Amino acid sequence: MGTLLSVQDLHVYYGSIHAIKGVSFEVNEGEIVTLIGANGAGKSTTLNTVSGILKPRSGSIEFEGKSIIGVPAHKVISHGMALCPEGRRIFQQLTVEENLEMGGYTRTKEENQESIQDVYKRFPRLKERYKQIAGTLSGGEQQMLAMGRALMSKPKLLMLDEPSMGLAPILVEQIFDIIKELHTAGTTILLVEQNARMALSTADRAYVLETGTISMSGDAKELLHDERVRKAYLGG
Amino acid sequence: MNLLTYLINGISLGSVYAIIALGYTMVYGIAKMLNFAHGDVIMVGGYICFITMNYLHMPGIAGVLLAVVVCTILGIVIEKLAYKPLRQATSLAVLITAIGVSYFLQNAALLIFKADPKVFTSVVNIPSIKLFDGQLVISGVTLVTIAANIIIMVCLTAFTSKTKMGKAMRAVSEDKGAAQLMGIDVNRTISVTFAIGSGLAAIAGVLLCSAYPTLMPTTGSMPGIKAFVAAVLGGIGSIPGAMLGGILLGIIEIFAKAYISTQLSDAIVFAVLIIVLLIRPAGLLGKKISEKV
Numbered sequence: 001m002g003t004l005l006s007v008q009d010l011h012v013y014y015g016s017i018h019a020i021k022g023v024s025f026e027v028n029e030g031e032i033v034t035l036i037g038a039n040g041a042g043k044s045t046t047l048n049t050v051s052g053i054l055k056p057r058s059g060s061i062e063f064e065g066k067s068i069i070g071v072p073a074h075k076v077i078s079h080g081m082a083l084c085p086e087g088r089r090i091f092q093q094l095t096v097e098e099n100l101e102m103g104g105y106t107r108t109k110e111e112n113q114e115s116i117q118d119v120y121k122r123f124p125r126l127k128e129r130y131k132q133i134a135g136t137l138s139g140g141e142q143q144m145l146a147m148g149r150a151l152m153s154k155p156k157l158l159m160l161d162e163p164s165m166g167l168a169p170i171l172v173e174q175i176f177d178i179i180k181e182l183h184t185a186g187t188t189i190l191l192v193e194q195n196a197r198m199a200l201s202t203a204d205r206a207y208v209l210e211t212g213t214i215s216m217s218g219d220a221k222e223l224l225h226d227e228r229v230r231k232a233y234l235g236g
Numbered sequence: 237m238n239l240l241t242y243l244i245n246g247i248s249l250g251s252v253y254a255i256i257a258l259g260y261t262m263v264y265g266i267a268k269m270l271n272f273a274h275g276d277v278i279m280v281g282g283y284i285c286f287i288t289m290n291y292l293h294m295p296g297i298a299g300v301l302l303a304v305v306v307c308t309i310l311g312i313v314i315e316k317l318a319y320k321p322l323r324q325a326t327s328l329a330v331l332i333t334a335i336g337v338s339y340f341l342q343n344a345a346l347l348i349f350k351a352d353p354k355v356f357t358s359v360v361n362i363p364s365i366k367l368f369d370g371q372l373v374i375s376g377v378t379l380v381t382i383a384a385n386i387i388i389m390v391c392l393t394a395f396t397s398k399t400k401m402g403k404a405m406r407a408v409s410e411d412k413g414a415a416q417l418m419g420i421d422v423n424r425t426i427s428v429t430f431a432i433g434s435g436l437a438a439i440a441g442v443l444l445c446s447a448y449p450t451l452m453p454t455t456g457s458m459p460g461i462k463a464f465v466a467a468v469l470g471g472i473g474s475i476p477g478a479m480l481g482g483i484l485l486g487i488i489e490i491f492a493k494a495y496i497s498t499q500l501s502d503a504i505v506f507a508v509l510i511i512v513l514l515i516r517p518a519g520l521l522g523k524k525i526s527e528k529v
């Protein structure tokens with residue numbers, strides 16, 4: 001089990017605001033790792049920096065042992081990681097299938113044909129609606145589309161930013177079931193969540209982010225029963 | 237019969253507006269900026285075609301092709317030099333820059349080609365069609381302009397709905413950040429959009445000068461502004477909207493000239509814009525902005 005993603009002493013600024021203050025974490029092959037924390041703790045900032053959208057002031061980000069700092073955002077996906085962004089951000093005006101095609105933008109047509117069938121197998125609902133304009137899908141379907149789109153590039157590391165946001169509890173369960181299935185199928189997952197209970201019971205390891213620094217880390221199941229975590233994130 | 241003649245002339249003039257408006261609307265859709273230098277690219281296209289035919293003594297079709305090539309490159313260069321450095325700037329800064337580029341092109345043309353109007357030789361040499369015992373005459377330029385507009389419309393629609401680049405453009409116009417995450421090179425997509433828009437402007441310039449054969453450094457500004465009105469009328473950002481807006485504007489302009497007053501025709505055109513925007517602020521085919529949370 002090698003290290004897939006290694007982030008060391010990361011510092012990110014928004015102008016003069018020091019948003020990420022020396023964050024370090026690792027994701028090993030085959031794991032589900034979760035970053036939990038309150039609103040504004042820097043969870044999304046961390047993911048956006050790893051995926052090249054934000055540039056860090058200092059620190060290192062290595063994927064499969066190669067530094068990906070300075071790689072333009074549109075080239076990061078070719079290294080083998082895909083981000084399913086916060087708020088889903090599917091292309092509302094495009095059809096379901098066109099959205100999936102965009103997910104496989106860096107790959108060949110033949111590879112995409114195959115990937116699309118894989119996505120349809122995992123999300124049969126998307127297959128039923130393949131010609132529908134994505135903006136007309138329900139919230140849960142949009143989340144499935146966003147995840148399907150991220151899977152189109154067959155990433156080694158799938159990063160999910162708040163996949164449960166705005167979904168009804170039954171759909172949250174469904175989304176987490178899918179995350180477990182993807183994990184069983186061999187995808188390594190980095191999960192950012194506000195729903196700490198769901199995230200901790202799904203993940204192997206967890207990091208707790210607090211105002212730009214990591215305050216706790218360890219086995220997810222242990223953290224689930226940790227007194228401080230219970231108080232701060234699980235409602236006592 | 238007059239009515240029909242006016243209608244056909246209106247559609248023809250409107251087709252030129254529509255082709256120009258496509259450039260406005262595509263650039264707005266992708267880069268979210270109003271490229272006010274777009275009208276002046278039309279003028280450059282006209283001059284390139286004029287030089288090719290009158291000084292290089294090459295046939296009209298060579299003039300058209302050369303104009304398209306030069307304007308396409310010009311579009312890419314303008315974007316790289318003037319707009320790309322302002323990608324993170326406020327939209328006001330970009331707008332002012334666009335106006336600056338517009339004046340730069342006009343004055344460069346003034347230096348090179350001088351202020352005296354050139355008489356443009358039409359690139360179209362197919363004969364007019366006479367219908368109803370000569371009561372209805374449709375000129376070759378009119379036919380070619382309308383045909384060119386239809387072909388461009390069909391090709392662009394196919395491009396944006398079928399090709400990988402076209403779909404990527406639509407993705408970029410909706411969400412640049414998400415498009416980047418997919419691996420789409422946003423800068424390249426913007427370049428391609430400017431290239432297509434400017435190439436179309438060259439075609440519009442040649443057709444415009446063929447129909448109204450005086451060529452001056454300011455030739456492009458009024459059609460440019462009217463095409464902008466057409467794009468807004470149809471719903472800026474929408475390709476079918478630019479088509480509809482352009483053709484409607486052409487018809488309104490010709491009818492206003494024929495039945496109301498030649499002097500007032502431009503005022504009437506802009507009045508129509510104001511009325512439409514009061515009733516439908518997003519334009520005729522513009523997307524109503526609604527977000528699903």
